[in-house]
Amino acid sequence: MNPVIDRVASWREEGKKAALATVVKVERSGPLGPGTSMAVSEDGQVVGSVSGGCVEPAVYEEAMAAIEGGGPRLLSYGISDDEAFGVGLTCGGTIHIFVERVDW
């Protein structure tokens, strides 16, 4: 059982568009390991998480962009990334997250 894929499968069955965000790499100290994922549906539902809660809002926006037709993207959040100060990564690491529309 995987609650994220479970929800994605039911959204797709209902004919809703969805995007999946997966942690693919964690540098230094991050709370959640590679493979942790979060999914978003076109009507704004969210399941799962990719960090301790600090980058989820940013990833949500990216997932929405993917649903609306933006291509798959590899994103990085962390102290080495200017954007991360805005995001406020509390755990002091860098996480790389792949965001894709679920059209497969």
Place this chain on the structure above:
Amino acid sequence: MADLLSRWHTALAEQSPVAMATVIQGPEGYLGGKVLVFPEDHTGTAGNAELDKAVVETARGLLEGGRTETVHLGPRGQRRMEDVAVFIQSFAPPPRMYVFGAIDFASAVARAGKFMGYRVIVCDARAVFATRERFPSADEIVVAWPDEFLKTAEVDGRSVIAVLTHDPKFDVPVLKEALKTPAGYIGAMGSRRTHDNRTARLKEEGVTDEQLARVSSPIGLDIGARTPEETAIAIAAEIVALRTGHSGGRLAERSGPIHWAAPDTRTRDGVK
């Protein structure tokens, strides 16, 4: 629902082994390519048949150990090139925990095993002890001689074997059998005296020092545990520490990153 998602979802629901490979970096047209890999079969594509062949082969290797990694390949699956990064996530069935000796401590260890996501199998030769009533949380309860049972049991590198009988009559044969397996953790309960006695008997039976080094005996981290529940936590903590290569001890008393260098990136049913 599309085929890839549907088959992935089904495999996860059935807890059958599956790996999902996704191209996360690469030339235009490759990015986002996906191959769903089963032990005997695969579906989807990373971009072309040659790349798929390399991805499928790599994914099966990772899946066997329940490992999740990013691998780098050439656009045609070349091993020494780095143009294409493929994230391969393994979803292996839950690892197994074998608990030998249906004593009170075993019940707590079985519960801790379930809590950590193990498939827990309790085995004891004595039918009066190995009962469902005593082990409501165990996935399987087996009445058999531990060493006989272990000979036919499925054990891999993620498996845990906890020998809690602390009776040499049971301990010695089952530990000898355990040492023939690739189990990732082998622990044996007992006082210092039981431990010394058991070690001597194992050596008499031809077990080498190198083999004995694989056995956590006396079992568990030194946290002063007394009750079955506390002891189960000490054992659970040792299982995690050995797997991740950490030494145990208080984070408050050391500095540096908490989740350093974890080579362990396994996922069980996909939930970390």
